[in-house]
Amino acid sequence: MHDLVPLTPLGGDSAQSETIRNVTISEMPDFAYASMAMRLGRKTGFQRAAKKATGISPPPPGESAAIKVGKGMLTIFWTGADQWMVEAPYASHFDLAAQLGSTVKDNASVTEQNDGWARFDLTGDDCVSVLERLSAADSAGMQAGAVTRTTIEHLGCFLLCRKAATHFSVICPRSGAASMYHALLTMAQSAL
């Protein structure tokens, strides 16, 4: 085993979190990501292989699907035409891309995205009050499992609704994590 010490997207040794009134904003570094893009003309094979690899079928546009893996959850969300992102606990899935690739084989192109993204979670009763000042997405209308691509703080993000109104994930480019965290906190301070 190597002895290199990882940093979180915010540059710390451990995740940051802050509660402003009734919304908690947390850096969530302990997730692995891999993208799956269906190969041309492999719809049937891909659906079958993806389900075999993850236990669930890749969801339609605007949606995510989740399944329990170990003590955590594996989530698949739609990211583009014939393209999905898989999210799983890092500890058990740090080599998620390799795990998926070995099962889906030439049904999909799998790309490691572990460190391409930073996830921030908003939990609490007034999440929507914060998000409506950050994103054009209709966060108030999102049901659990809904996901959308949106712009927050000028950064292209995915917005996932884990639980309607009270739990959302903002998944943004990792290099912009500090700016994103600042924007989330600033808006929480202003809106709540």
Place this chain on the structure above:
Amino acid sequence: MSDAMTGLNRLDGGLIDRSAELNFRFDGKSLEGYGGDTLASALLANGVRLMGRSFKYHRPRGVLSAGAEEPNAIVALREGAFTEPNTRATTAELFDGLVARSQNRWPSLAFDAMAVNDIMSDFLTAGFYYKTFMWPAKFWEKIYEPIIRHAAGLGALSGMSDPDCYDKGFLHCDLLIIGAGPAGLAAALTAGRSGARVIIADEDFLPGGRLNAETIAVGDAAGAEWAAQVAAELASMPNVRLMTRTTVIGAFDHGIYGAVERVTDHLATAPDGTARQVLWRIYSKRSILCAGSIERPIAFANNDRPGIMQAGALRAYANRWAVAAASEVAVFTNNDDGHRTASDLAAKGVKVTAIIDTRADAPDHGDAEVLAGACVTDSRGRLGLSKIKVRSADGSQRWIKCGALGVSGGWNPNVHLTCHQRGRPVWNEAIAAFVPGAVGPVGLSSAGAASGMFSTAAALTGGAVAAVNALGEIGIKAKAMAMPEAEDAPVSITAFWHVTGKGRAWLDQQNDVTVKDVKLAHQENFQSVEHLKRYTTLGMATDQGKTSNIAGLAVMAEIAGKTIPEVGTTIYRPPYTPTAIGAFGGRSRDETFRPVRLTPSHKWASEQGAVFVEVGMWMRAQWFPQAGETEWRQSVDREVLATRRSVGVCDVTTLGKIDVQGADAATFLNRIYCNGFAKLPVGKTRYGLMLREDGIVMDDGTTARLGETQFVMTTTTANAVGVFRHMEFARQCLWPDLDVQIISTTEAWAQFAVAGPNSRKVLEKIVDPAFDISNDAFPFMACGEITVCGGLRARLFRISFSGELAYEIAVPTRYGDALIRRLMEAGEEFDITPYGMEALGVMRIEKGHAAGNELNGTTTALNLGLGRMVSKTKDSIGSILSEREGLTRDDALIQVGFKPVDPNDPVVAGSHLMNIDDPANAAHDQGYITSAAYSPCLESSIGIGFLENGATRKGEIIRAMNPVEGSEIMVEVVSAHFVDPEGERLRA
């Protein structure tokens, strides 16, 4: 009736909170008001009628209205950097400690020296500036305009940065209701009870609209009480958002509306971190305009004297704010509504001295004298009204004493938002006003007074029906509830716009436009409404002519012998009311103007004291100063020399990385790049050149083949997004038959260039022993997936931008910080040196590598000296058009290097090249220098650039001209490869 404590003119009743006494200052004088007051109502309550000076003639002016249409009572609020000029006193909510100042006067409001303009008024008519300040032309900007701007104008900015913060936000609804008067409340209640997602917005802080200003009952309750009850019910509905202090400022495409919510303007100080205002973008499926109407004045001589106001405003002040503008009032009207003012004020104990009704058949009115068929012809009173001159039906004239005059010329529906997409309002003769036209923003309907339905009953029913209809269109069933009973008086009006006679009759009080100005415009042939507007400035002030436009049109119609609809209207544009620029900027200002992207080594580089530079949104280390280095060149020269001598390390994560996979990935890249990629072996990297469709170079970079069906492309930092977009377009639109998938992985990998003769030795210390990176096993342009530091996944590329033996090593981003620290440790014995963007730039210029300055959107592969890279044996994007005659001329610009003849001369990028004997002009231009730097290796300034027929001109001495700075040096044309032209070092 007077109240000694909080104002001379306070009446009983009203919707004010007398338990909340508020202290405020106006022009330095301490005054008191109550909770629920506006600045205007509080000033009137204190007997202050004079609130401002007019724009052009500095005439004394008082409040005309009680709402957003106010043209006169324009003041500056707050102090210092918080100063907000040009605020309407009628919409400024009073708070304890409010500081307000009048504007556009000197030395004081009561004595304004600039009022001399008024005496000169015969010379200052419409078009005066255009006619007078024509000559000499150059005087306009430097002399005339500053003088005019000083004499005319409104409030002044503080000149300081705005210390407030602003947010932007986004809301979604099924139905947006604009205005919370009777129609809006009825619509919201109907829609809210149906379960639809509803937003109802009103600019006032108190929902109810005119119900708060009238004595009209709704069912068994007073109008204001009914409004409060409905507002409370709406506030309790989770599907309804009742937004007060929120002005819908514009109607945009696809049901999108802009709205400004004033969050803290009514507070003395905003809570820390709270935005002062929020600019909302509201996405609606349907919308209803319930914005009410604005009462229009009638123009007569000296109708701008403080104390003369809209009749509806006069009773709004009495009913809502319990303020009598004066103890004796008169009313001047052409319709029945004006009589309400007389009734309401009389009921409050205010003496009504006369009702002057222009209609011969004017109705009687209890106690007050009604002068039917009469009109007001003049007014008197220094700094405030004391009496009016009335011409009776029989032609006799007399003066009538009054301190305030309520004027009603009828009501104009607030059609503005229906016109924001060039919808034209239509004339309704019955109410003598424009109403919303049939063609307006898609999905927007109107109800209540905004639609020309002026009775309370019609507003309530109209609002409910509009809600049912709008929701029905989007498949939501709503039930039209029975609305409570309310007055349903018909509109009885005889159009009357201005009183003929001597003296100036004011149409646009904010921009000082008179009836005479409109006549002059007509006389001088500025007869189109658009010309009228611009020639006279009618309707061009911050109030956008809300109280003046229609009267101006009416006067023009009368002179031109046309009807008002024939004259037409000008176009209403957003925003509906003046909006702070800060609201449009939101949080995107100062250091948070844009997000910053941080490299994986940012934390470490900060610890080293690196100087950072913005590269797009990235913050990259520019150089790493060491103790004793006093200027940047010392650091950069040291970094370059150390790298070339031993080894340097640089974070190159910012280069775009695109993962290209699929059975046809090689075919795809072969078409994207102009040089061959189909046969690139696995484990090899190749430099690629990408052309635009027109044959010009788009970007360059290296692409590594990690597997049969997997490539990793690198792009320049600047073009990472553009190249990805280009490839996505090619994949989806040009060749959908290819099996290829692409995705950006720029952020996922921390990548470092390790360059210099000792780079391999450093890397050998961290690359795990299973991987042989010797020159034989891992030669120039090799690539591979390896592990480092005992098992961490990594990618290694043997590529070089500096021209030295060099590698780029990539690890998962989270380990980037750890890797740079480990590299520094491993390289300590070799004096490893971190280098920044400047040293990187110097080394690539020394090596003659093109970068952004050379790939400038005008250059071809031929220009870059890479013409032979464009493969003739295959088709690729841009290859055909790169062969155009003009792009392949014999004397084409070719990239070469330049060295000053005198090594002490600096080469300046941007300089143009001229032959020694030619004149220095554009006709003799030989090319230009694109990049220049001081080369510590050559101990000279050097440059690269493009020279006509450059390949054959090595050794020639030419002139590098910099006419902008007036410098000229002699340079020798040399190879662009200043260092190691044979490329031996990078293959070592």
